[in-house]
Amino acid sequence: KAGVTQTPRYLIKTRGQQVTLSCSPISGHRSVSWYQQTPGQGLQFLFEYFSETQRNKGNFPGRFSGRQFSNSRSEMNVSTLELGDSALYLCASSLGQGREETQYFGPGTRLLVL
Amino acid sequence: AQSVAQPEDQVNVAEGNPLTVKCTYSVSGNPYLFWYVQYPNRGLQFLLKYITGDNLVKGSYGFEAEFNKSQTSFHLKKPSALVSDSALYFCATRGTGFQKLVFGTGTRLLVSP
Numbered sequence: 001k002a003g004v005t006q007t008p009r010y011l012i013k014t015r016g017q018q019v020t021l022s023c024s025p026i027s028g029h030r031s032v033s034w035y036q037q038t039p040g041q042g043l044q045f046l047f048e049y050f051s052e053t054q055r056n057k058g059n060f061p062g063r064f065s066g067r068q069f070s071n072s073r074s075e076m077n078v079s080t081l082e083l084g085d086s087a088l089y090l091c092a093s094s095l096g097q098g099r100e101e102t103q104y105f106g107p108g109t110r111l112l113v114l
Numbered sequence: 115a116q117s118v119a120q121p122e123d124q125v126n127v128a129e130g131n132p133l134t135v136k137c138t139y140s141v142s143g144n145p146y147l148f149w150y151v152q153y154p155n156r157g158l159q160f161l162l163k164y165i166t167g168d169n170l171v172k173g174s175y176g177f178e179a180e181f182n183k184s185q186t187s188f189h190l191k192k193p194s195a196l197v198s199d200s201a202l203y204f205c206a207t208r209g210t211g212f213q214k215l216v217f218g219t220g221t222r223l224l225v226s227p
Binding site: 004006031033042043045048056058092094096099100101102103104105106108110 | 144146148150155156157159160163165204208209212213214215216217218219220
């Protein structure tokens with residue numbers, strides 16, 4: 001099976017712009033979660049989507065949003081970018097049926113905000 | 115709140131020696147515990163998990179982890195370290211809500227030849 005894919009892999013934006021990141025889960029997986037990784041804050045949960053519905057949300061401002069499509073692909077959007085949004089954004093997929101499941105991560109999108 | 119702690123920022127070990135990367139947890143209810151590894155400029159790779167049952171969990175690449183309920187620990191171990199094991203290791207547990215993972219701060223493992 002193909003793994004989780006994320007596009008683009010690298011992105012450079014300037015403050016005030018917006019950005020959209022994409023994640024394609026493993027075939028058959030219906031849950032997609034997003035995480036932000038920074039040197040200062042470590043790995044932080046952004047949100048989780050299951051069957052096109054946001055099922056869980058972390059403590060991030062409303063500038064961070066997402067959606068999931070009927071084929072389980074997910075997008076994450078960040079509006080009005082700030083310097084502090086520079087990070088590695090990781091998505092992970094799983095079946096989404098139980099807490100014992102393993103989440104499988106993509107390679108990440110590295111966002112640099114100038 | 116569910117949490118895990120990784121007390122060591124870095125662990126240094128010589129190739130061929132056993133390695134241990136420490137993790138302690140604070141969890142209410144059943145502890146679902148995971149170990150992931152991250153190589154430079156890569157995502158997280160799943161190594162192993164504890165759900166229930168045997169306290170010694172075997173995972174990928176020769177890694178194993180020992181679950182200890184009395185010490186609330188879930189240490190990652192490998193009998194003989196390889197230089198290629200040098201990477202960043204994360205312990206994680208389930209947060210509130212279905213699929214949320216709560217991660218430790220990470221431990222950098224450096225294996226010297």
